[in-house]
Amino acid sequence: MSRLFTLAFLAQSLRIALPYLAASMGGIWSERAGVPNVALEGTILVSALGAVAGTTATGSPWIGLVIGLCSGALLQAIHALAVLRGGADAIVSGLALNLFAAGGTRFLLRAFYDSSSNSPSIPGLGPSASSILATTLLDPTSWLVVLAAAGTTLGLARTRFGLRVRAVGEHPVAAASVGVPVLATRVRAVVLAGAVAGLAGIWLAFDQHQFSSGMSGGRGFIALAIVVISGWRPLPAVGFALLFGTAEAAQIALQDQKVVAHQVIQALPYVITLVALAGWVRRARPPAALGKS
Amino acid sequence: MNRRWSLLLAAILSIIAFELAVLAWGETPWSIAKQLFAGTWGTRYGAGQVLFKSTSIALAGIAAQIALRAGLFHLGIEGCIAVSALSVGAIGATLPQTIPRLVAWPLLALIAAIAGALWTLPAGILRARFGAHEVISGIMLNKIAGATVSYALVRGLAEKASVHTRPLPRGALLTRFSALPGSAANVAIVVAVFAVLSVAWVSRRTVFGRELRSIGASESASRATGIGVSGRMIQVLALSGALAGLCALNDVMGYKGYAEEGLGIGVGFTGLAAALLAGDSAVGLFVAALFFGTLSQGALSINARIPMEIVDVLSAIVLLLVAVAPKLASYFESPQSPRVAGEKAK
Numbered sequence: 001m002s003r004l005f006t007l008a009f010l011a012q013s014l015r016i017a018l019p020y021l022a023a024s025m026g027g028i029w030s031e032r033a034g035v036p037n038v039a040l041e042g043t044i045l046v047s048a049l050g051a052v053a054g055t056t057a058t059g060s061p062w063i064g065l066v067i068g069l070c071s072g073a074l075l076q077a078i079h080a081l082a083v084l085r086g087g088a089d090a091i092v093s094g095l096a097l098n099l100f101a102a103g104g105t106r107f108l109l110r111a112f113y114d115s116s117s118n119s120p121s122i123p124g125l126g127p128s129a130s131s132i133l134a135t136t137l138l139d140p141t142s143w144l145v146v147l148a149a150a151g152t153t154l155g156l157a158r159t160r161f162g163l164r165v166r167a168v169g170e171h172p173v174a175a176a177s178v179g180v181p182v183l184a185t186r187v188r189a190v191v192l193a194g195a196v197a198g199l200a201g202i203w204l205a206f207d208q209h210q211f212s213s214g215m216s217g218g219r220g221f222i223a224l225a226i227v228v229i230s231g232w233r234p235l236p237a238v239g240f241a242l243l244f245g246t247a248e249a250a251q252i253a254l255q256d257q258k259v260v261a262h263q264v265i266q267a268l269p270y271v272i273t274l275v276a277l278a279g280w281v282r283r284a285r286p287p288a289a290l291g292k293s
Numbered sequence: 294m295n296r297r298w299s300l301l302l303a304a305i306l307s308i309i310a311f312e313l314a315v316l317a318w319g320e321t322p323w324s325i326a327k328q329l330f331a332g333t334w335g336t337r338y339g340a341g342q343v344l345f346k347s348t349s350i351a352l353a354g355i356a357a358q359i360a361l362r363a364g365l366f367h368l369g370i371e372g373c374i375a376v377s378a379l380s381v382g383a384i385g386a387t388l389p390q391t392i393p394r395l396v397a398w399p400l401l402a403l404i405a406a407i408a409g410a411l412w413t414l415p416a417g418i419l420r421a422r423f424g425a426h427e428v429i430s431g432i433m434l435n436k437i438a439g440a441t442v443s444y445a446l447v448r449g450l451a452e453k454a455s456v457h458t459r460p461l462p463r464g465a466l467l468t469r470f471s472a473l474p475g476s477a478a479n480v481a482i483v484v485a486v487f488a489v490l491s492v493a494w495v496s497r498r499t500v501f502g503r504e505l506r507s508i509g510a511s512e513s514a515s516r517a518t519g520i521g522v523s524g525r526m527i528q529v530l531a532l533s534g535a536l537a538g539l540c541a542l543n544d545v546m547g548y549k550g551y552a553e554e555g556l557g558i559g560v561g562f563t564g565l566a567a568a569l570l571a572g573d574s575a576v577g578l579f580v581a582a583l584f585f586g587t588l589s590q591g592a593l594s595i596n597a598r599i600p601m602e603i604v605d606v607l608s609a610i611v612l613l614l615v616a617v618a619p620k621l622a623s624y625f626e627s628p629q630s631p632r633v634a635g636e637k638a639k
Contacts, residue, residue, distance in 0.1 A: 038428065078613075086617030091366050091428050092569060095562060096612040103605025110600040111318065221432055228429055261447070267440035270433040274415055277425035286426070 009253055011133035015207070017245025018136075019044070019200035022145045023223030024230070024237045025152040026197025030076070032156065032232055033189035034169035034289040038094035039079055040197050041220025042101030047072035047198030049105045052211040053112060055122040065125065065141070065202055072198020073191045075101060080190040084183055090291055098220075106213050117213055124206035141203045148196050153234040165189045169287035197223070225273040232287060244269050296572060299618035307611045314606065318599050325595055332594020333587050339594070341476020345548065347586030348478075349374075349540045349557070351485040353564020354571065354578050355492050356536035360427075361568055362496055363529045364509035368431030369416050370537040370564055372438030373409035374557030377538030379442045380408035381545045382458035382552020383450050390462045397465040402484070402542055409538020410531040412438065417527035427530070435561070443554050457553035467547040479547030481539075486579075488536055493575035505529055537561070563589070566612050 023040045030037035050071030055064030079097055082088040106116065113119045126139025136142055156162040164185045167175035172182045200219060205211055222244060230236035251265040312322040333339045353370050360367035381401050388397060416434055419425040452459045467479040496502035507515045508522055516522045544556045563585050570584075571577030588608060592601035614621075 036428075038432070082613055082617050085620075087620035088613065088616035091368075092616045093613060095368075095565070096609045096616070099562065099605055099612070100609035103602040103609065106602040107314075107600045107606060110602075116600075218436065221436060224429070225433060261444055263440040263444035263447070267437045270436040270440075273433045274419065274430060274437075277419050277423060277430055279423050 007133050008131065009249055011131070011136050012252065013242070013246040013249040014142075015132060015136050015245070016248045017241045018142055018145045019203055019219050020223055020226060020241040020244055021149050021238060022200035022203060023197045023220055024226040024241055025148055025234060026072075026076075026193040026195075026200075027223055027227040028152060028156070028193075028230075028232055028234055028237060029165065029196060030079075030190050030193035031227060031290055032169045032287055033165045033186045034172065034287055034292065035080070035083055035186055035190050036090040036094065036291045037076075037079070037190070037193060038091060038224060039075065039097040039101075039220075040223050041216050041218070042094075042098040043072045043075050043194055043197040044201040044204070044216040044220050045101045045105045045214070046075045046201070047194075048201035048205040048215055049108060049119075049211050050198075051202040051205045052119045052122055053108070056112075056120065061123055061125045061206065064122070064205075065144075068202035068205070069195045069198050072196075072201065073194040076190050076194025076197075077187075079194075080187045084186055084190075102214065105211070109211065109213060119211040121209045122205075124209055126206065135207075139203075139206065141199070141206050145199050145203055148199055149234065149238055152196065153238075156234060161185075161188070166287075169289055172289050172292075222269050225269045228273050228286075229269075229276040240269075296619070299622040300570075300615065302622055303611065303614035303618040306614050307607065310610045311603075311607050314603055315599060318603075320599050325599060328598065329587075329591035329595050333591045337473050338475045339590060341470065341473030341478035342590045343583065343586045344473070344482055345477040345479070345543065345586075346589050347582040348482045348485045348543045348547075349560045350563050350567055350585050351489055351578060351582035352540045352543070353537055353557075353560050354567035354582055355485075355489045355564075356533040357565040357568035358571065358573075358578060359492050359496060359505070359536070360529055360533040362502070362509050362573075363505040363526065364512070365420070365526065365530065365533075366428050366431070366565075367413070367416075367530060367533045368428050368561070368565070369413055369434040369530075370431075370533070371557055371559075371561030372431075372435035373412045373534040373537040374540045374544070374560060375435075375438045375442050375555075376412045377405040377408040377541040378545050378552045378556040379445060379450070379458070381405050381541040382461070383445075385461040385465045385545070386459035386551070388462050388465060390464075392462055392464040394464050397462070398467070398546075401465055401546060402539065405538040405541040406535035407538075408541075409534040409536070411534070412538075413530040413534035414527070417530040420530070421523035421526045439554075446554060452551075457549070457551045460551050461546065465546055466550055467542065469547070477548040479543065481543035481547045484539055484542055488539060489575050489578055492532075492536070501525075501528075537564075563608070566608065569612065570615055 023044055027037050027040050047068040051064040051068030054067030055061050075097060079093055082093040083090045109119065110116055124139065125141050126135050164180050167180055168182045168185045176182050204215055226237050226240045230240050247265050247268055251260060251262050315322040315325050333343050356370050357367055381404055384404055385401050412434065416427050416430040419430050420427045446456060450458055467481055469479045496505060504520045504525055507520060508525055512522055540557055540560060545552050567578060567581035567585055570581040588604045592604035595601060
């Protein structure tokens with residue numbers, strides 16, 4: 001068990017938690033505005049490819065970062081357009097966008113790099129140090145994720161925009177009656193969600209120094225689980241992201257000892273979500289107008 | 294009428310999107326479309342493969358359709374297929390080698406249906422008792438099903454030194470069609486057709502079906518008129534899971550001959566897409582299942598010239614356009630009711 005009390009273990013937990021953190025913060029922005037969002041998985045994928053394509057095209061990871069953010073925001077802008085203007089069901093739109101992202105990124109992977117599995121390798125933003133702790137802590141992208149989490153927590157609770165987002169998510173008619181532009185606020189929140197969730201994809205791309213087919217690997221769904229378990233609140237979401245990161249890191253560290261099967265850890269977030277849905281936390285209540293127009 | 298127009302509009306826009314994507318790749322759309330057709334309906338093998346894939350899609354589609362009738366998005370279909378496939382594979386492998394078909398087929402079909410139905414119970418109970426959205430619990434149950442199947446195979450259900458269960462006895466294998474040589478098309482297609490037609494009959498001609506529609510239209514009104522909404526929700530999700538479970542007949546008994554990880558991945562989603570395309574109609578569901586079956590088989594035949602993922606992109610666009618089509622189509626109609634500002638707060 002001593003393997004669990006090392007700095008490397010801490011770093012590994014953090015590494016796994018960061019993409020969950022970013023994606024769940026994105027999910028919170030969208031869902032608190034009343035727009036259900038199952039397209040986090042697709043958002044991670046497109047922004048990861050955006051970041052890699054931007055980097056290989058220009059040679060600058062910083063430009064890659066910006067393009068990655070824009071790709072995520074763009075995918076979610078389609079979601080906003082389809083749901084808020086087109087009258088599409090948010091679940092249908094989200095599922096379609098996940099399929100669109102999965103197919104589209106593989107299509108572009110072949111178009112850009114003539115490969116069906118992965119892109120050429122790219123430099124990330126962080127230094128290439130030997131320890132995981134150093135690469136994780138010195139990577140500016142990691143700090144952007146932390147910033148996004150802090151920004152979501154404070155922004156949702158303390159800013160005018162955050163208040164408006166919560167208002168249109170709880171009671172759009174009341175919000176409209178006091179002059180809050182409901183549609184515009186929702187569109188902005190969803191596009192912002194795309195950029196924030198996109199950070200998860202960018203982080204993955206820079207961490208692995210490449211784009212590989214289907215690299216989101218279900219993280220968008222874990223993030224969705226985190227959003228639900230945390231009761232659509234940012235701070236508990238941070239806690240659950242760290243918890244799931246630590247659990248996975250522990251499973252990797254203790255792999256050869258076969259303490260727990262990796263499938264058990266894999267299923268853990270989903271099982272907790274089911275329990276949470278049964279009213280485990282009374283306050284875990286969705287925004288009142290979630291999915292209603 | 295409106296629905297027909299909006300589907301036509303969605304079809305036209307989808308074709309335009311397809312042509313643009315093909316042109317961007319530097320190929321000619323017409324010749325790609327011809328090759329896609331030649332690789333599917335052009336040969337007996339291709340046609341058989343389309344029928345094989347459409348069988349699963351139709352079963353998943355009817356599972357999604359009956360739940361949609363009660364206003365429920367059953368996203369857990371994929372998990373039901375995975376668990377049913379494993380149950381059929383694991384239990385089927387223990388049957389004696391000499392078991393006659395007339396015993397093995399119905400027995401395993403029953404097991405498939407029961408396994409699928411049981412797997413929906415958490416979602417059904419959570420929805421009925423706690424009002425938890427079935428979409429979230431469905432997604433979670435899919436993920437849990439994947440992990441469970443993987444765990445069960447690793448811990449003993451798999452044949453030694455392999456990743457799948459022991460092969461089924463001969464009597465448990467479904468007959469394939471000799472007219473479609475080499476393809477996996479099998480008699481499960483009869484089960485699919487029968488399932489779609491009988492569910493259509495149930496939902497139109499029985500009290501159960503009538504109550505489902507009522508719940509789909511308004512949950513609170515149904516409750517007020519004395520319909521046991523909670524019970525009906527659990528029942529319809531279980532029925533949906535049972536129908537989805539029948540996919541195991543096609544995949545395990547008709548095609549593989551054993552169960553493994555990843556069976557049914559993507560089929561649940563395609564089935565939902567087919568159900569959304571088909572709306573209320575049983576005939577529409579057959580057409581939609583054949584459409585998606587053709588696309589997924591055709592993808593393989595065009596892959597040498599254009600990445601086959603274009604088909605996924607196309608399916609996604611079709612689905613998105615069908616979802617927004619009613620609103621789009623309404624812009625083309627003559628404006629009859631002027632919109633009142635703030636009439637519908639958005």
